[in-house]
Amino acid sequence: MIQKTPLKNTLYVLLLALVGAAPLNAQVLTDTFTSLDTTNTWEVYSSAGANDPLVGSGILTEAATVTSAAxxxxLISQGTGFNPFATALDIQLAGLTLNSGGLTTTGSNQFYVLVGLQESDPANLTPSGTYNSGNYIVNPTFYNAAGGGAFAISILANTTGVSLSIADYGSSNSTTSYDLNGLPTDLSITLDGAGGTYSVSVEGTTFTDGGSSTITGSISNFALSASSASKLVLGAINVGTVTSATVATLDSISIIPESNAAGAVSLVCLLLLCVRCRKRR
Structure with a gap:
């Protein structure tokens, strides 16, 4: 009989060994959501009508709960080492779901992953500090001051279909949208700030233009110094008023500095596959 738990533990040990030599200003994060660590790893935030992110049966759930806009x-990282200008980042999201039923044509369910820094963050980056946790959304208003910026990848679903959106915020702002043939289950993202490029690959669907599973592009506006702090955010939000409140779930996330990723990505994929198989049994 295969012993799954010892295998998982062994993979964790090997992963830590592979990424242990990451640059000091780069951060490694792997979370399979067996619990929600709000002491060292995450800060939670919810607007007045929504629920805090929660974990159950190894799955993260973020629920807007009510249908009003915004x-x-x-889920906001307590760590501040997620800076793609210090070293390129590989971000893996597995087991994503997003509700998309019963929406008006003017509203969307949105799930997003964001890296960046609010303008007020350099003064105090702790959860009890001066920055507004609730402003870590895909909106350029909160990232345009000196020292701030953000890059976000969003999945949006409404009655007209599903799209993937790239938000590139800094001294200027841009948003680029790509139509999808359905909701993706997994996202594989590479952000190379120094090289000025990004790539996003989807699983479970394809892009409608050409049927590819991967898009690439340039990071044109988002810019941080290599020594700057940068947070990671996972969010679910109502874009406009919706008929069905946004609910997103996720099985796991891993972020690995690319300088260590060559040996670790395959191992992470194996680890996440192991965990997902156990969760879906």
Missing amino acids: QRSL
């Missing part, structure tokens, strides 16, 4: 549930 209701949101956010």
Whole structure:
């Protein structure tokens, strides 16, 4: 009989060994959501009508709960080493779901992953500090001051279909949208700040233009110094008023500095596959 738990533990040990030599200003994060660590790893935020992010049966759930615009549930890293200008980042999201039923044509369910820094963050980056946790959303208003910026990848679903959106915020702002043939289950993202490029690959669907599973592009506006702090955010939000409040779930996330990723990505994929198989049994 295969012993799954010892295998998982062994993979964790090997992963830590592979990424242990990451640059000091780069951060490694792997979370399979067997619990929600709000002491060292995450800060939770929810708007007045929404629920805080929660974990159950190894799955993260973020629920806006009510249908009014901008209701949101956010998971914000306590760590500040997620800076793609210090070293390129590989971000893996597995087991994503997003509700998309019963929406008006003017509203969307949105799930997003964001890296960046609010303008007020350099003064105090702690959860009890001066920055507003609830402003870590995909909106350029909160990232345009000196020292701030953000890059976000969003999945949006409404009655007209599903799209993937790239938000590139800094001294200027841009948003680029790509139509999808359905909701993706997994996202594989590479952000190379120094090289000025990004790539996003989807699983479970394809892009409608050409049927590819991967898009690439340039990071044109988002810019941080290599020594700057940068947070990671996972969010679910109502974009406009919706008929069905946004609910997103996720099985796991891993972020690995690319300088260590060559040996670790395959191992992470194996680890996440192991965990997902156990969760879906």
